[in-house]
Structure formats: structure tokens, C-alpha cells
Amino acid sequence: MMRLFLALPLAVVLSACSTMEKINPVNWFSSAPKVKPAELEPISPSASLAVLWQSGVGSAGGYVLTPAVVGSSVYAAAQDGTVARYDNGSQVWRINAGQTISGGVGADGRMVAVATAKGEVLAFDNTGKTLWKARVTSEVLAAPQIAEGLVLVRSGDNRIFGLDAADGKRKWVYQRSTPALSLRSNVGVTVAGKVALAGFPGGKLVAIALNNGAAMWEATVALPKGATELERVSDVTSAPVVAGREVCAAAYQGRVACFELASGNHLWSRDMSSAAGIDVDARNIYVTDDKGAVHALDRANGATVWKQDKLFMRQVSRPIALSSHVAVGDYQGVVHLLRRENGAFAARHNTDSSGIAAEPQRVERGFLMQTRNGGLYALTVN
Numbered sequence: 001m002m003r004l005f006l007a008l009p010l011a012v013v014l015s016a017c018s019t020m021e022k023i024n025p026v027n028w029f030s031s032a033p034k035v036k037p038a039e040l041e042p043i044s045p046s047a048s049l050a051v052l053w054q055s056g057v058g059s060a061g062g063y064v065l066t067p068a069v070v071g072s073s074v075y076a077a078a079q080d081g082t083v084a085r086y087d088n089g090s091q092v093w094r095i096n097a098g099q100t101i102s103g104g105v106g107a108d109g110r111m112v113a114v115a116t117a118k119g120e121v122l123a124f125d126n127t128g129k130t131l132w133k134a135r136v137t138s139e140v141l142a143a144p145q146i147a148e149g150l151v152l153v154r155s156g157d158n159r160i161f162g163l164d165a166a167d168g169k170r171k172w173v174y175q176r177s178t179p180a181l182s183l184r185s186n187v188g189v190t191v192a193g194k195v196a197l198a199g200f201p202g203g204k205l206v207a208i209a210l211n212n213g214a215a216m217w218e219a220t221v222a223l224p225k226g227a228t229e230l231e232r233v234s235d236v237t238s239a240p241v242v243a244g245r246e247v248c249a250a251a252y253q254g255r256v257a258c259f260e261l262a263s264g265n266h267l268w269s270r271d272m273s274s275a276a277g278i279d280v281d282a283r284n285i286y287v288t289d290d291k292g293a294v295h296a297l298d299r300a301n302g303a304t305v306w307k308q309d310k311l312f313m314r315q316v317s318r319p320i321a322l323s324s325h326v327a328v329g330d331y332q333g334v335v336h337l338l339r340r341e342n343g344a345f346a347a348r349h350n351t352d353s354s355g356i357a358a359e360p361q362r363v364e365r366g367f368l369m370q371t372r373n374g375g376l377y378a379l380t381v382n
Contacts, residue, residue, distance in 0.1 A: 056373075234253050236252075292315065351377050
């Protein structure tokens with residue numbers, strides 16, 4: 001692969017498939033943003049963020065290593081091969097897989113899976129004992145998912161593999177053609193019942209049957225447009241989000257759109273570019289756009305509810321919706337708490353200053369942030 005690197009958020013780079021040369025991912029925290037980010041202005045807190053527990057697993061290096069949460073257990077990984085389990089913040093076990101980890105953590109309470117830049121998938125039981133190893137066709141930048149007796153792995157060449165959770169043998173693979181130029185990101189898949197939902201280059205969203213890997217439906221999140229190949233890049237680079245009977249997704253240089261989960265029928269869409277991703281609650285869709293603004297959109301029709309634009313170019317993470325707030329992290333490791341009704345800043349919390357790229361995860365009584373240096377911060381709103 002010959003890679004064309006641009007100043008894009010969330011470790012996203014462009015790749016053009018013309019040779020088999022491979023280049024490591026760009027670390028989006030390796031230097032300050034190309035455009036001067038907004039300075040943080042003082043706020044008048046209306047809430048506070050308290051630490052439920054704090055620990056550290058090790059640096060993610062140039063990768064985005066999202067942790068997994070199952071009940072009161074958190075499973076996290078570091079680039080150097082470390083995989084660890086924490087129960088209510090106390091470390092239960094820590095192992096070293098002996099390989100560089102590039103793909104984050106998947107877990108279901110019985111097994112744990114991570115993946116490597118060489119395309120190897122490593123599975124462990126709930127005590128950290130090795131179960132099996134398998135190989136897919138290229139590097140893995142996304143966290144595997146475990147569901148319905150499968151370990152679902154998305155490789156860098158946009159193939160999705162259904163591996164048997166018992167032994168790692170390949171049961172099926174889903175693949176589709178991709179444009180000549182596409183974004184390289186850590187996007188994985190979202191599981192909803194017996195279906196895996198995945199976004200692809202060219203703005204497509206596909207529902208894949210877990211029993212056989214067949215496409216159940218395909219929908220268009222965004223259509224490529226523009227005069228040049230760069231302008232026409234419109235890829236889904238963040239995980240779709242399922243809410244009830246709907247699934248919503250966002251595309252870079254494209255749109256945010258919602259569809260019927262059962263059929264893929266289009267419900268609504270609106271122009272907005274996002275590489276970081278979205279979250280949803282009973283009322284709104286929350287989107288982080290490519291300039292760092294956080295938007296709340298009406299879940300029924302996509303109309304703007306509010307926009308918080310004071311985090312300009314701070315490389316803002318995917319939002320996480322809480323009961324009465326929305327939280328995001330930024331490139332300096334600052335966690336920002338926004339009020340759900342109007343997007344106003346409610347509180348801030350400083351982590352270890354190394355930046356937050358991994359997707360926030362819900363934990364009991366709060367949410368979890370993993371920093372680039374491997375800090376694990378379980379926070380609660382007071």
C-alpha cells in the first residue's frame with residue numbers, strides 16, 4: 001500500500017492502493033495540531049467530575065486502543081503487548097501477548113481478543129490464558145467484537161472476518177470493492193442481535209448476517225462528491241450506533257444519517273463531516289465534527305438542537321451520552337462535560353495530558369476514558 005498522509009483527526013490517513021508498500025499509521029498526537037486549536041476559556045461549573053478509579057495499562061503508541069467493558073470488568077491493552085483486566089478498578093491479571101497490539105480489545109466475559117499490525121488475532125480466556133491464535137489478511141486497527149460464538153475482526157483491507165470463538169477457524173469473510181483512495185482508520189463493527197453493522201469507504205453502511213456473513217441490506221450514508229479524488233473521499237470511519245429500531249452513522253466529508261435497523265430504509269440525513277463518531281440517547285444524536293464542534297441533533301429528524309463550538313481543532317473524541325450530560329475528550333487529555341439540554345460546559349477534568357483518542361466506554365455509575373499513555377480514568381458525574 002502506498003499511503004498518502006494528510007492532517008486528519010483521529011489517526012485517520014488516506015491510502016491509495018497502487019503498490020504493496022506499507023507504512024505505519026500516523027500518530028495524531030505526535031505533534032500539535034496543524035491549525036492552532038482553541039484555548040480553553042474559564043467555565044462556571046454546574047456539575048463536577050469525580051474519579052471512581054484510576055489505573056494504567058501502558059502506552060498505545062501510534063494506535064487507538066479502545067478498552068472493553070463487561071459488567072464491572074474492564075479489559076485494556078497497550079502497544080507493547082500488555083493485556084490486563086480490572087474489576088472495579090483493581091487489577092485482576094496482566095499478561096504480555098509477546099506482540100505489538102494495534103487493534104484494541106474485545107471481550108464478552110468469557111474470552112478476550114486483541115489483534116496485531118501483522119494481522120494476527122490473539123484470544124485469551126477470562127483468566128488471561130492463551131486460547132488460540134489466528135491470522136487475517138492484513139493489519140488490524142479496530143478492536144475485535146465477540147458475539148454469537150464468533151470473534152469479528154475487521155482488517156485494514158476492509159474485510160470482515162467471522163472467526164469461530166472456540167478455535168479461531170474462519171467461518172466466513174465479508175468483503176467488498178473499495179475506491180482507489182480511502183481513509184485508513186480504526187473503525188470496527190457494531191453488533192446488534194444477530195447482525196453486524198459496518199461502514200465502508202464510499203459512504204456505505206452494510207448489515208451483515210452473523211450466521212453466514214451475507215449482506216442483509218446496504219444503505220448510503222453519503223455519496224462522494226467533488227472534482228478531485230481527495231474531495232470525493234466520503235468514508236464511514238466511526239462505528240454505527242444502534243438505538244431501538246434505528247441505526248445511525250456518520251461519514252467523513254459526508255453526512256450523518258439514520259436508517260431502519262431491520263430494512264436499511266432511509267429515515268433522515270443531513271450534511272456534516274465526522275471522523276470521530278456519534279452517540280445517541282432517547283432524544284438526540286450527538287456528533288463530533290471534523291473541526292471539533294459537538295452537535296446535538298433531534299433523533300426524529302436530524303434538526304439542530306444545539307452546537308458547542310468552543311473546542312475548535314482540539315481533536316475531540318467521539319461523544320458519550322450520559323443521563324443529563326454528554327462527555328468528550330481532547331488532544332490534551334481534558335475531559336469536557338456538556339449539559340445535555342443546551343451543550344453548555346458543565347465541568348472539566350484533566351487526565352494525564354497525553355490525549356484521548358479511544359472511544360469512551362460506559363461503566364457502572366459513569367464512563368471510562370483511556371489516554372494515549374494508557375491511563376484509565378473511570379469518572380462519574382456529581
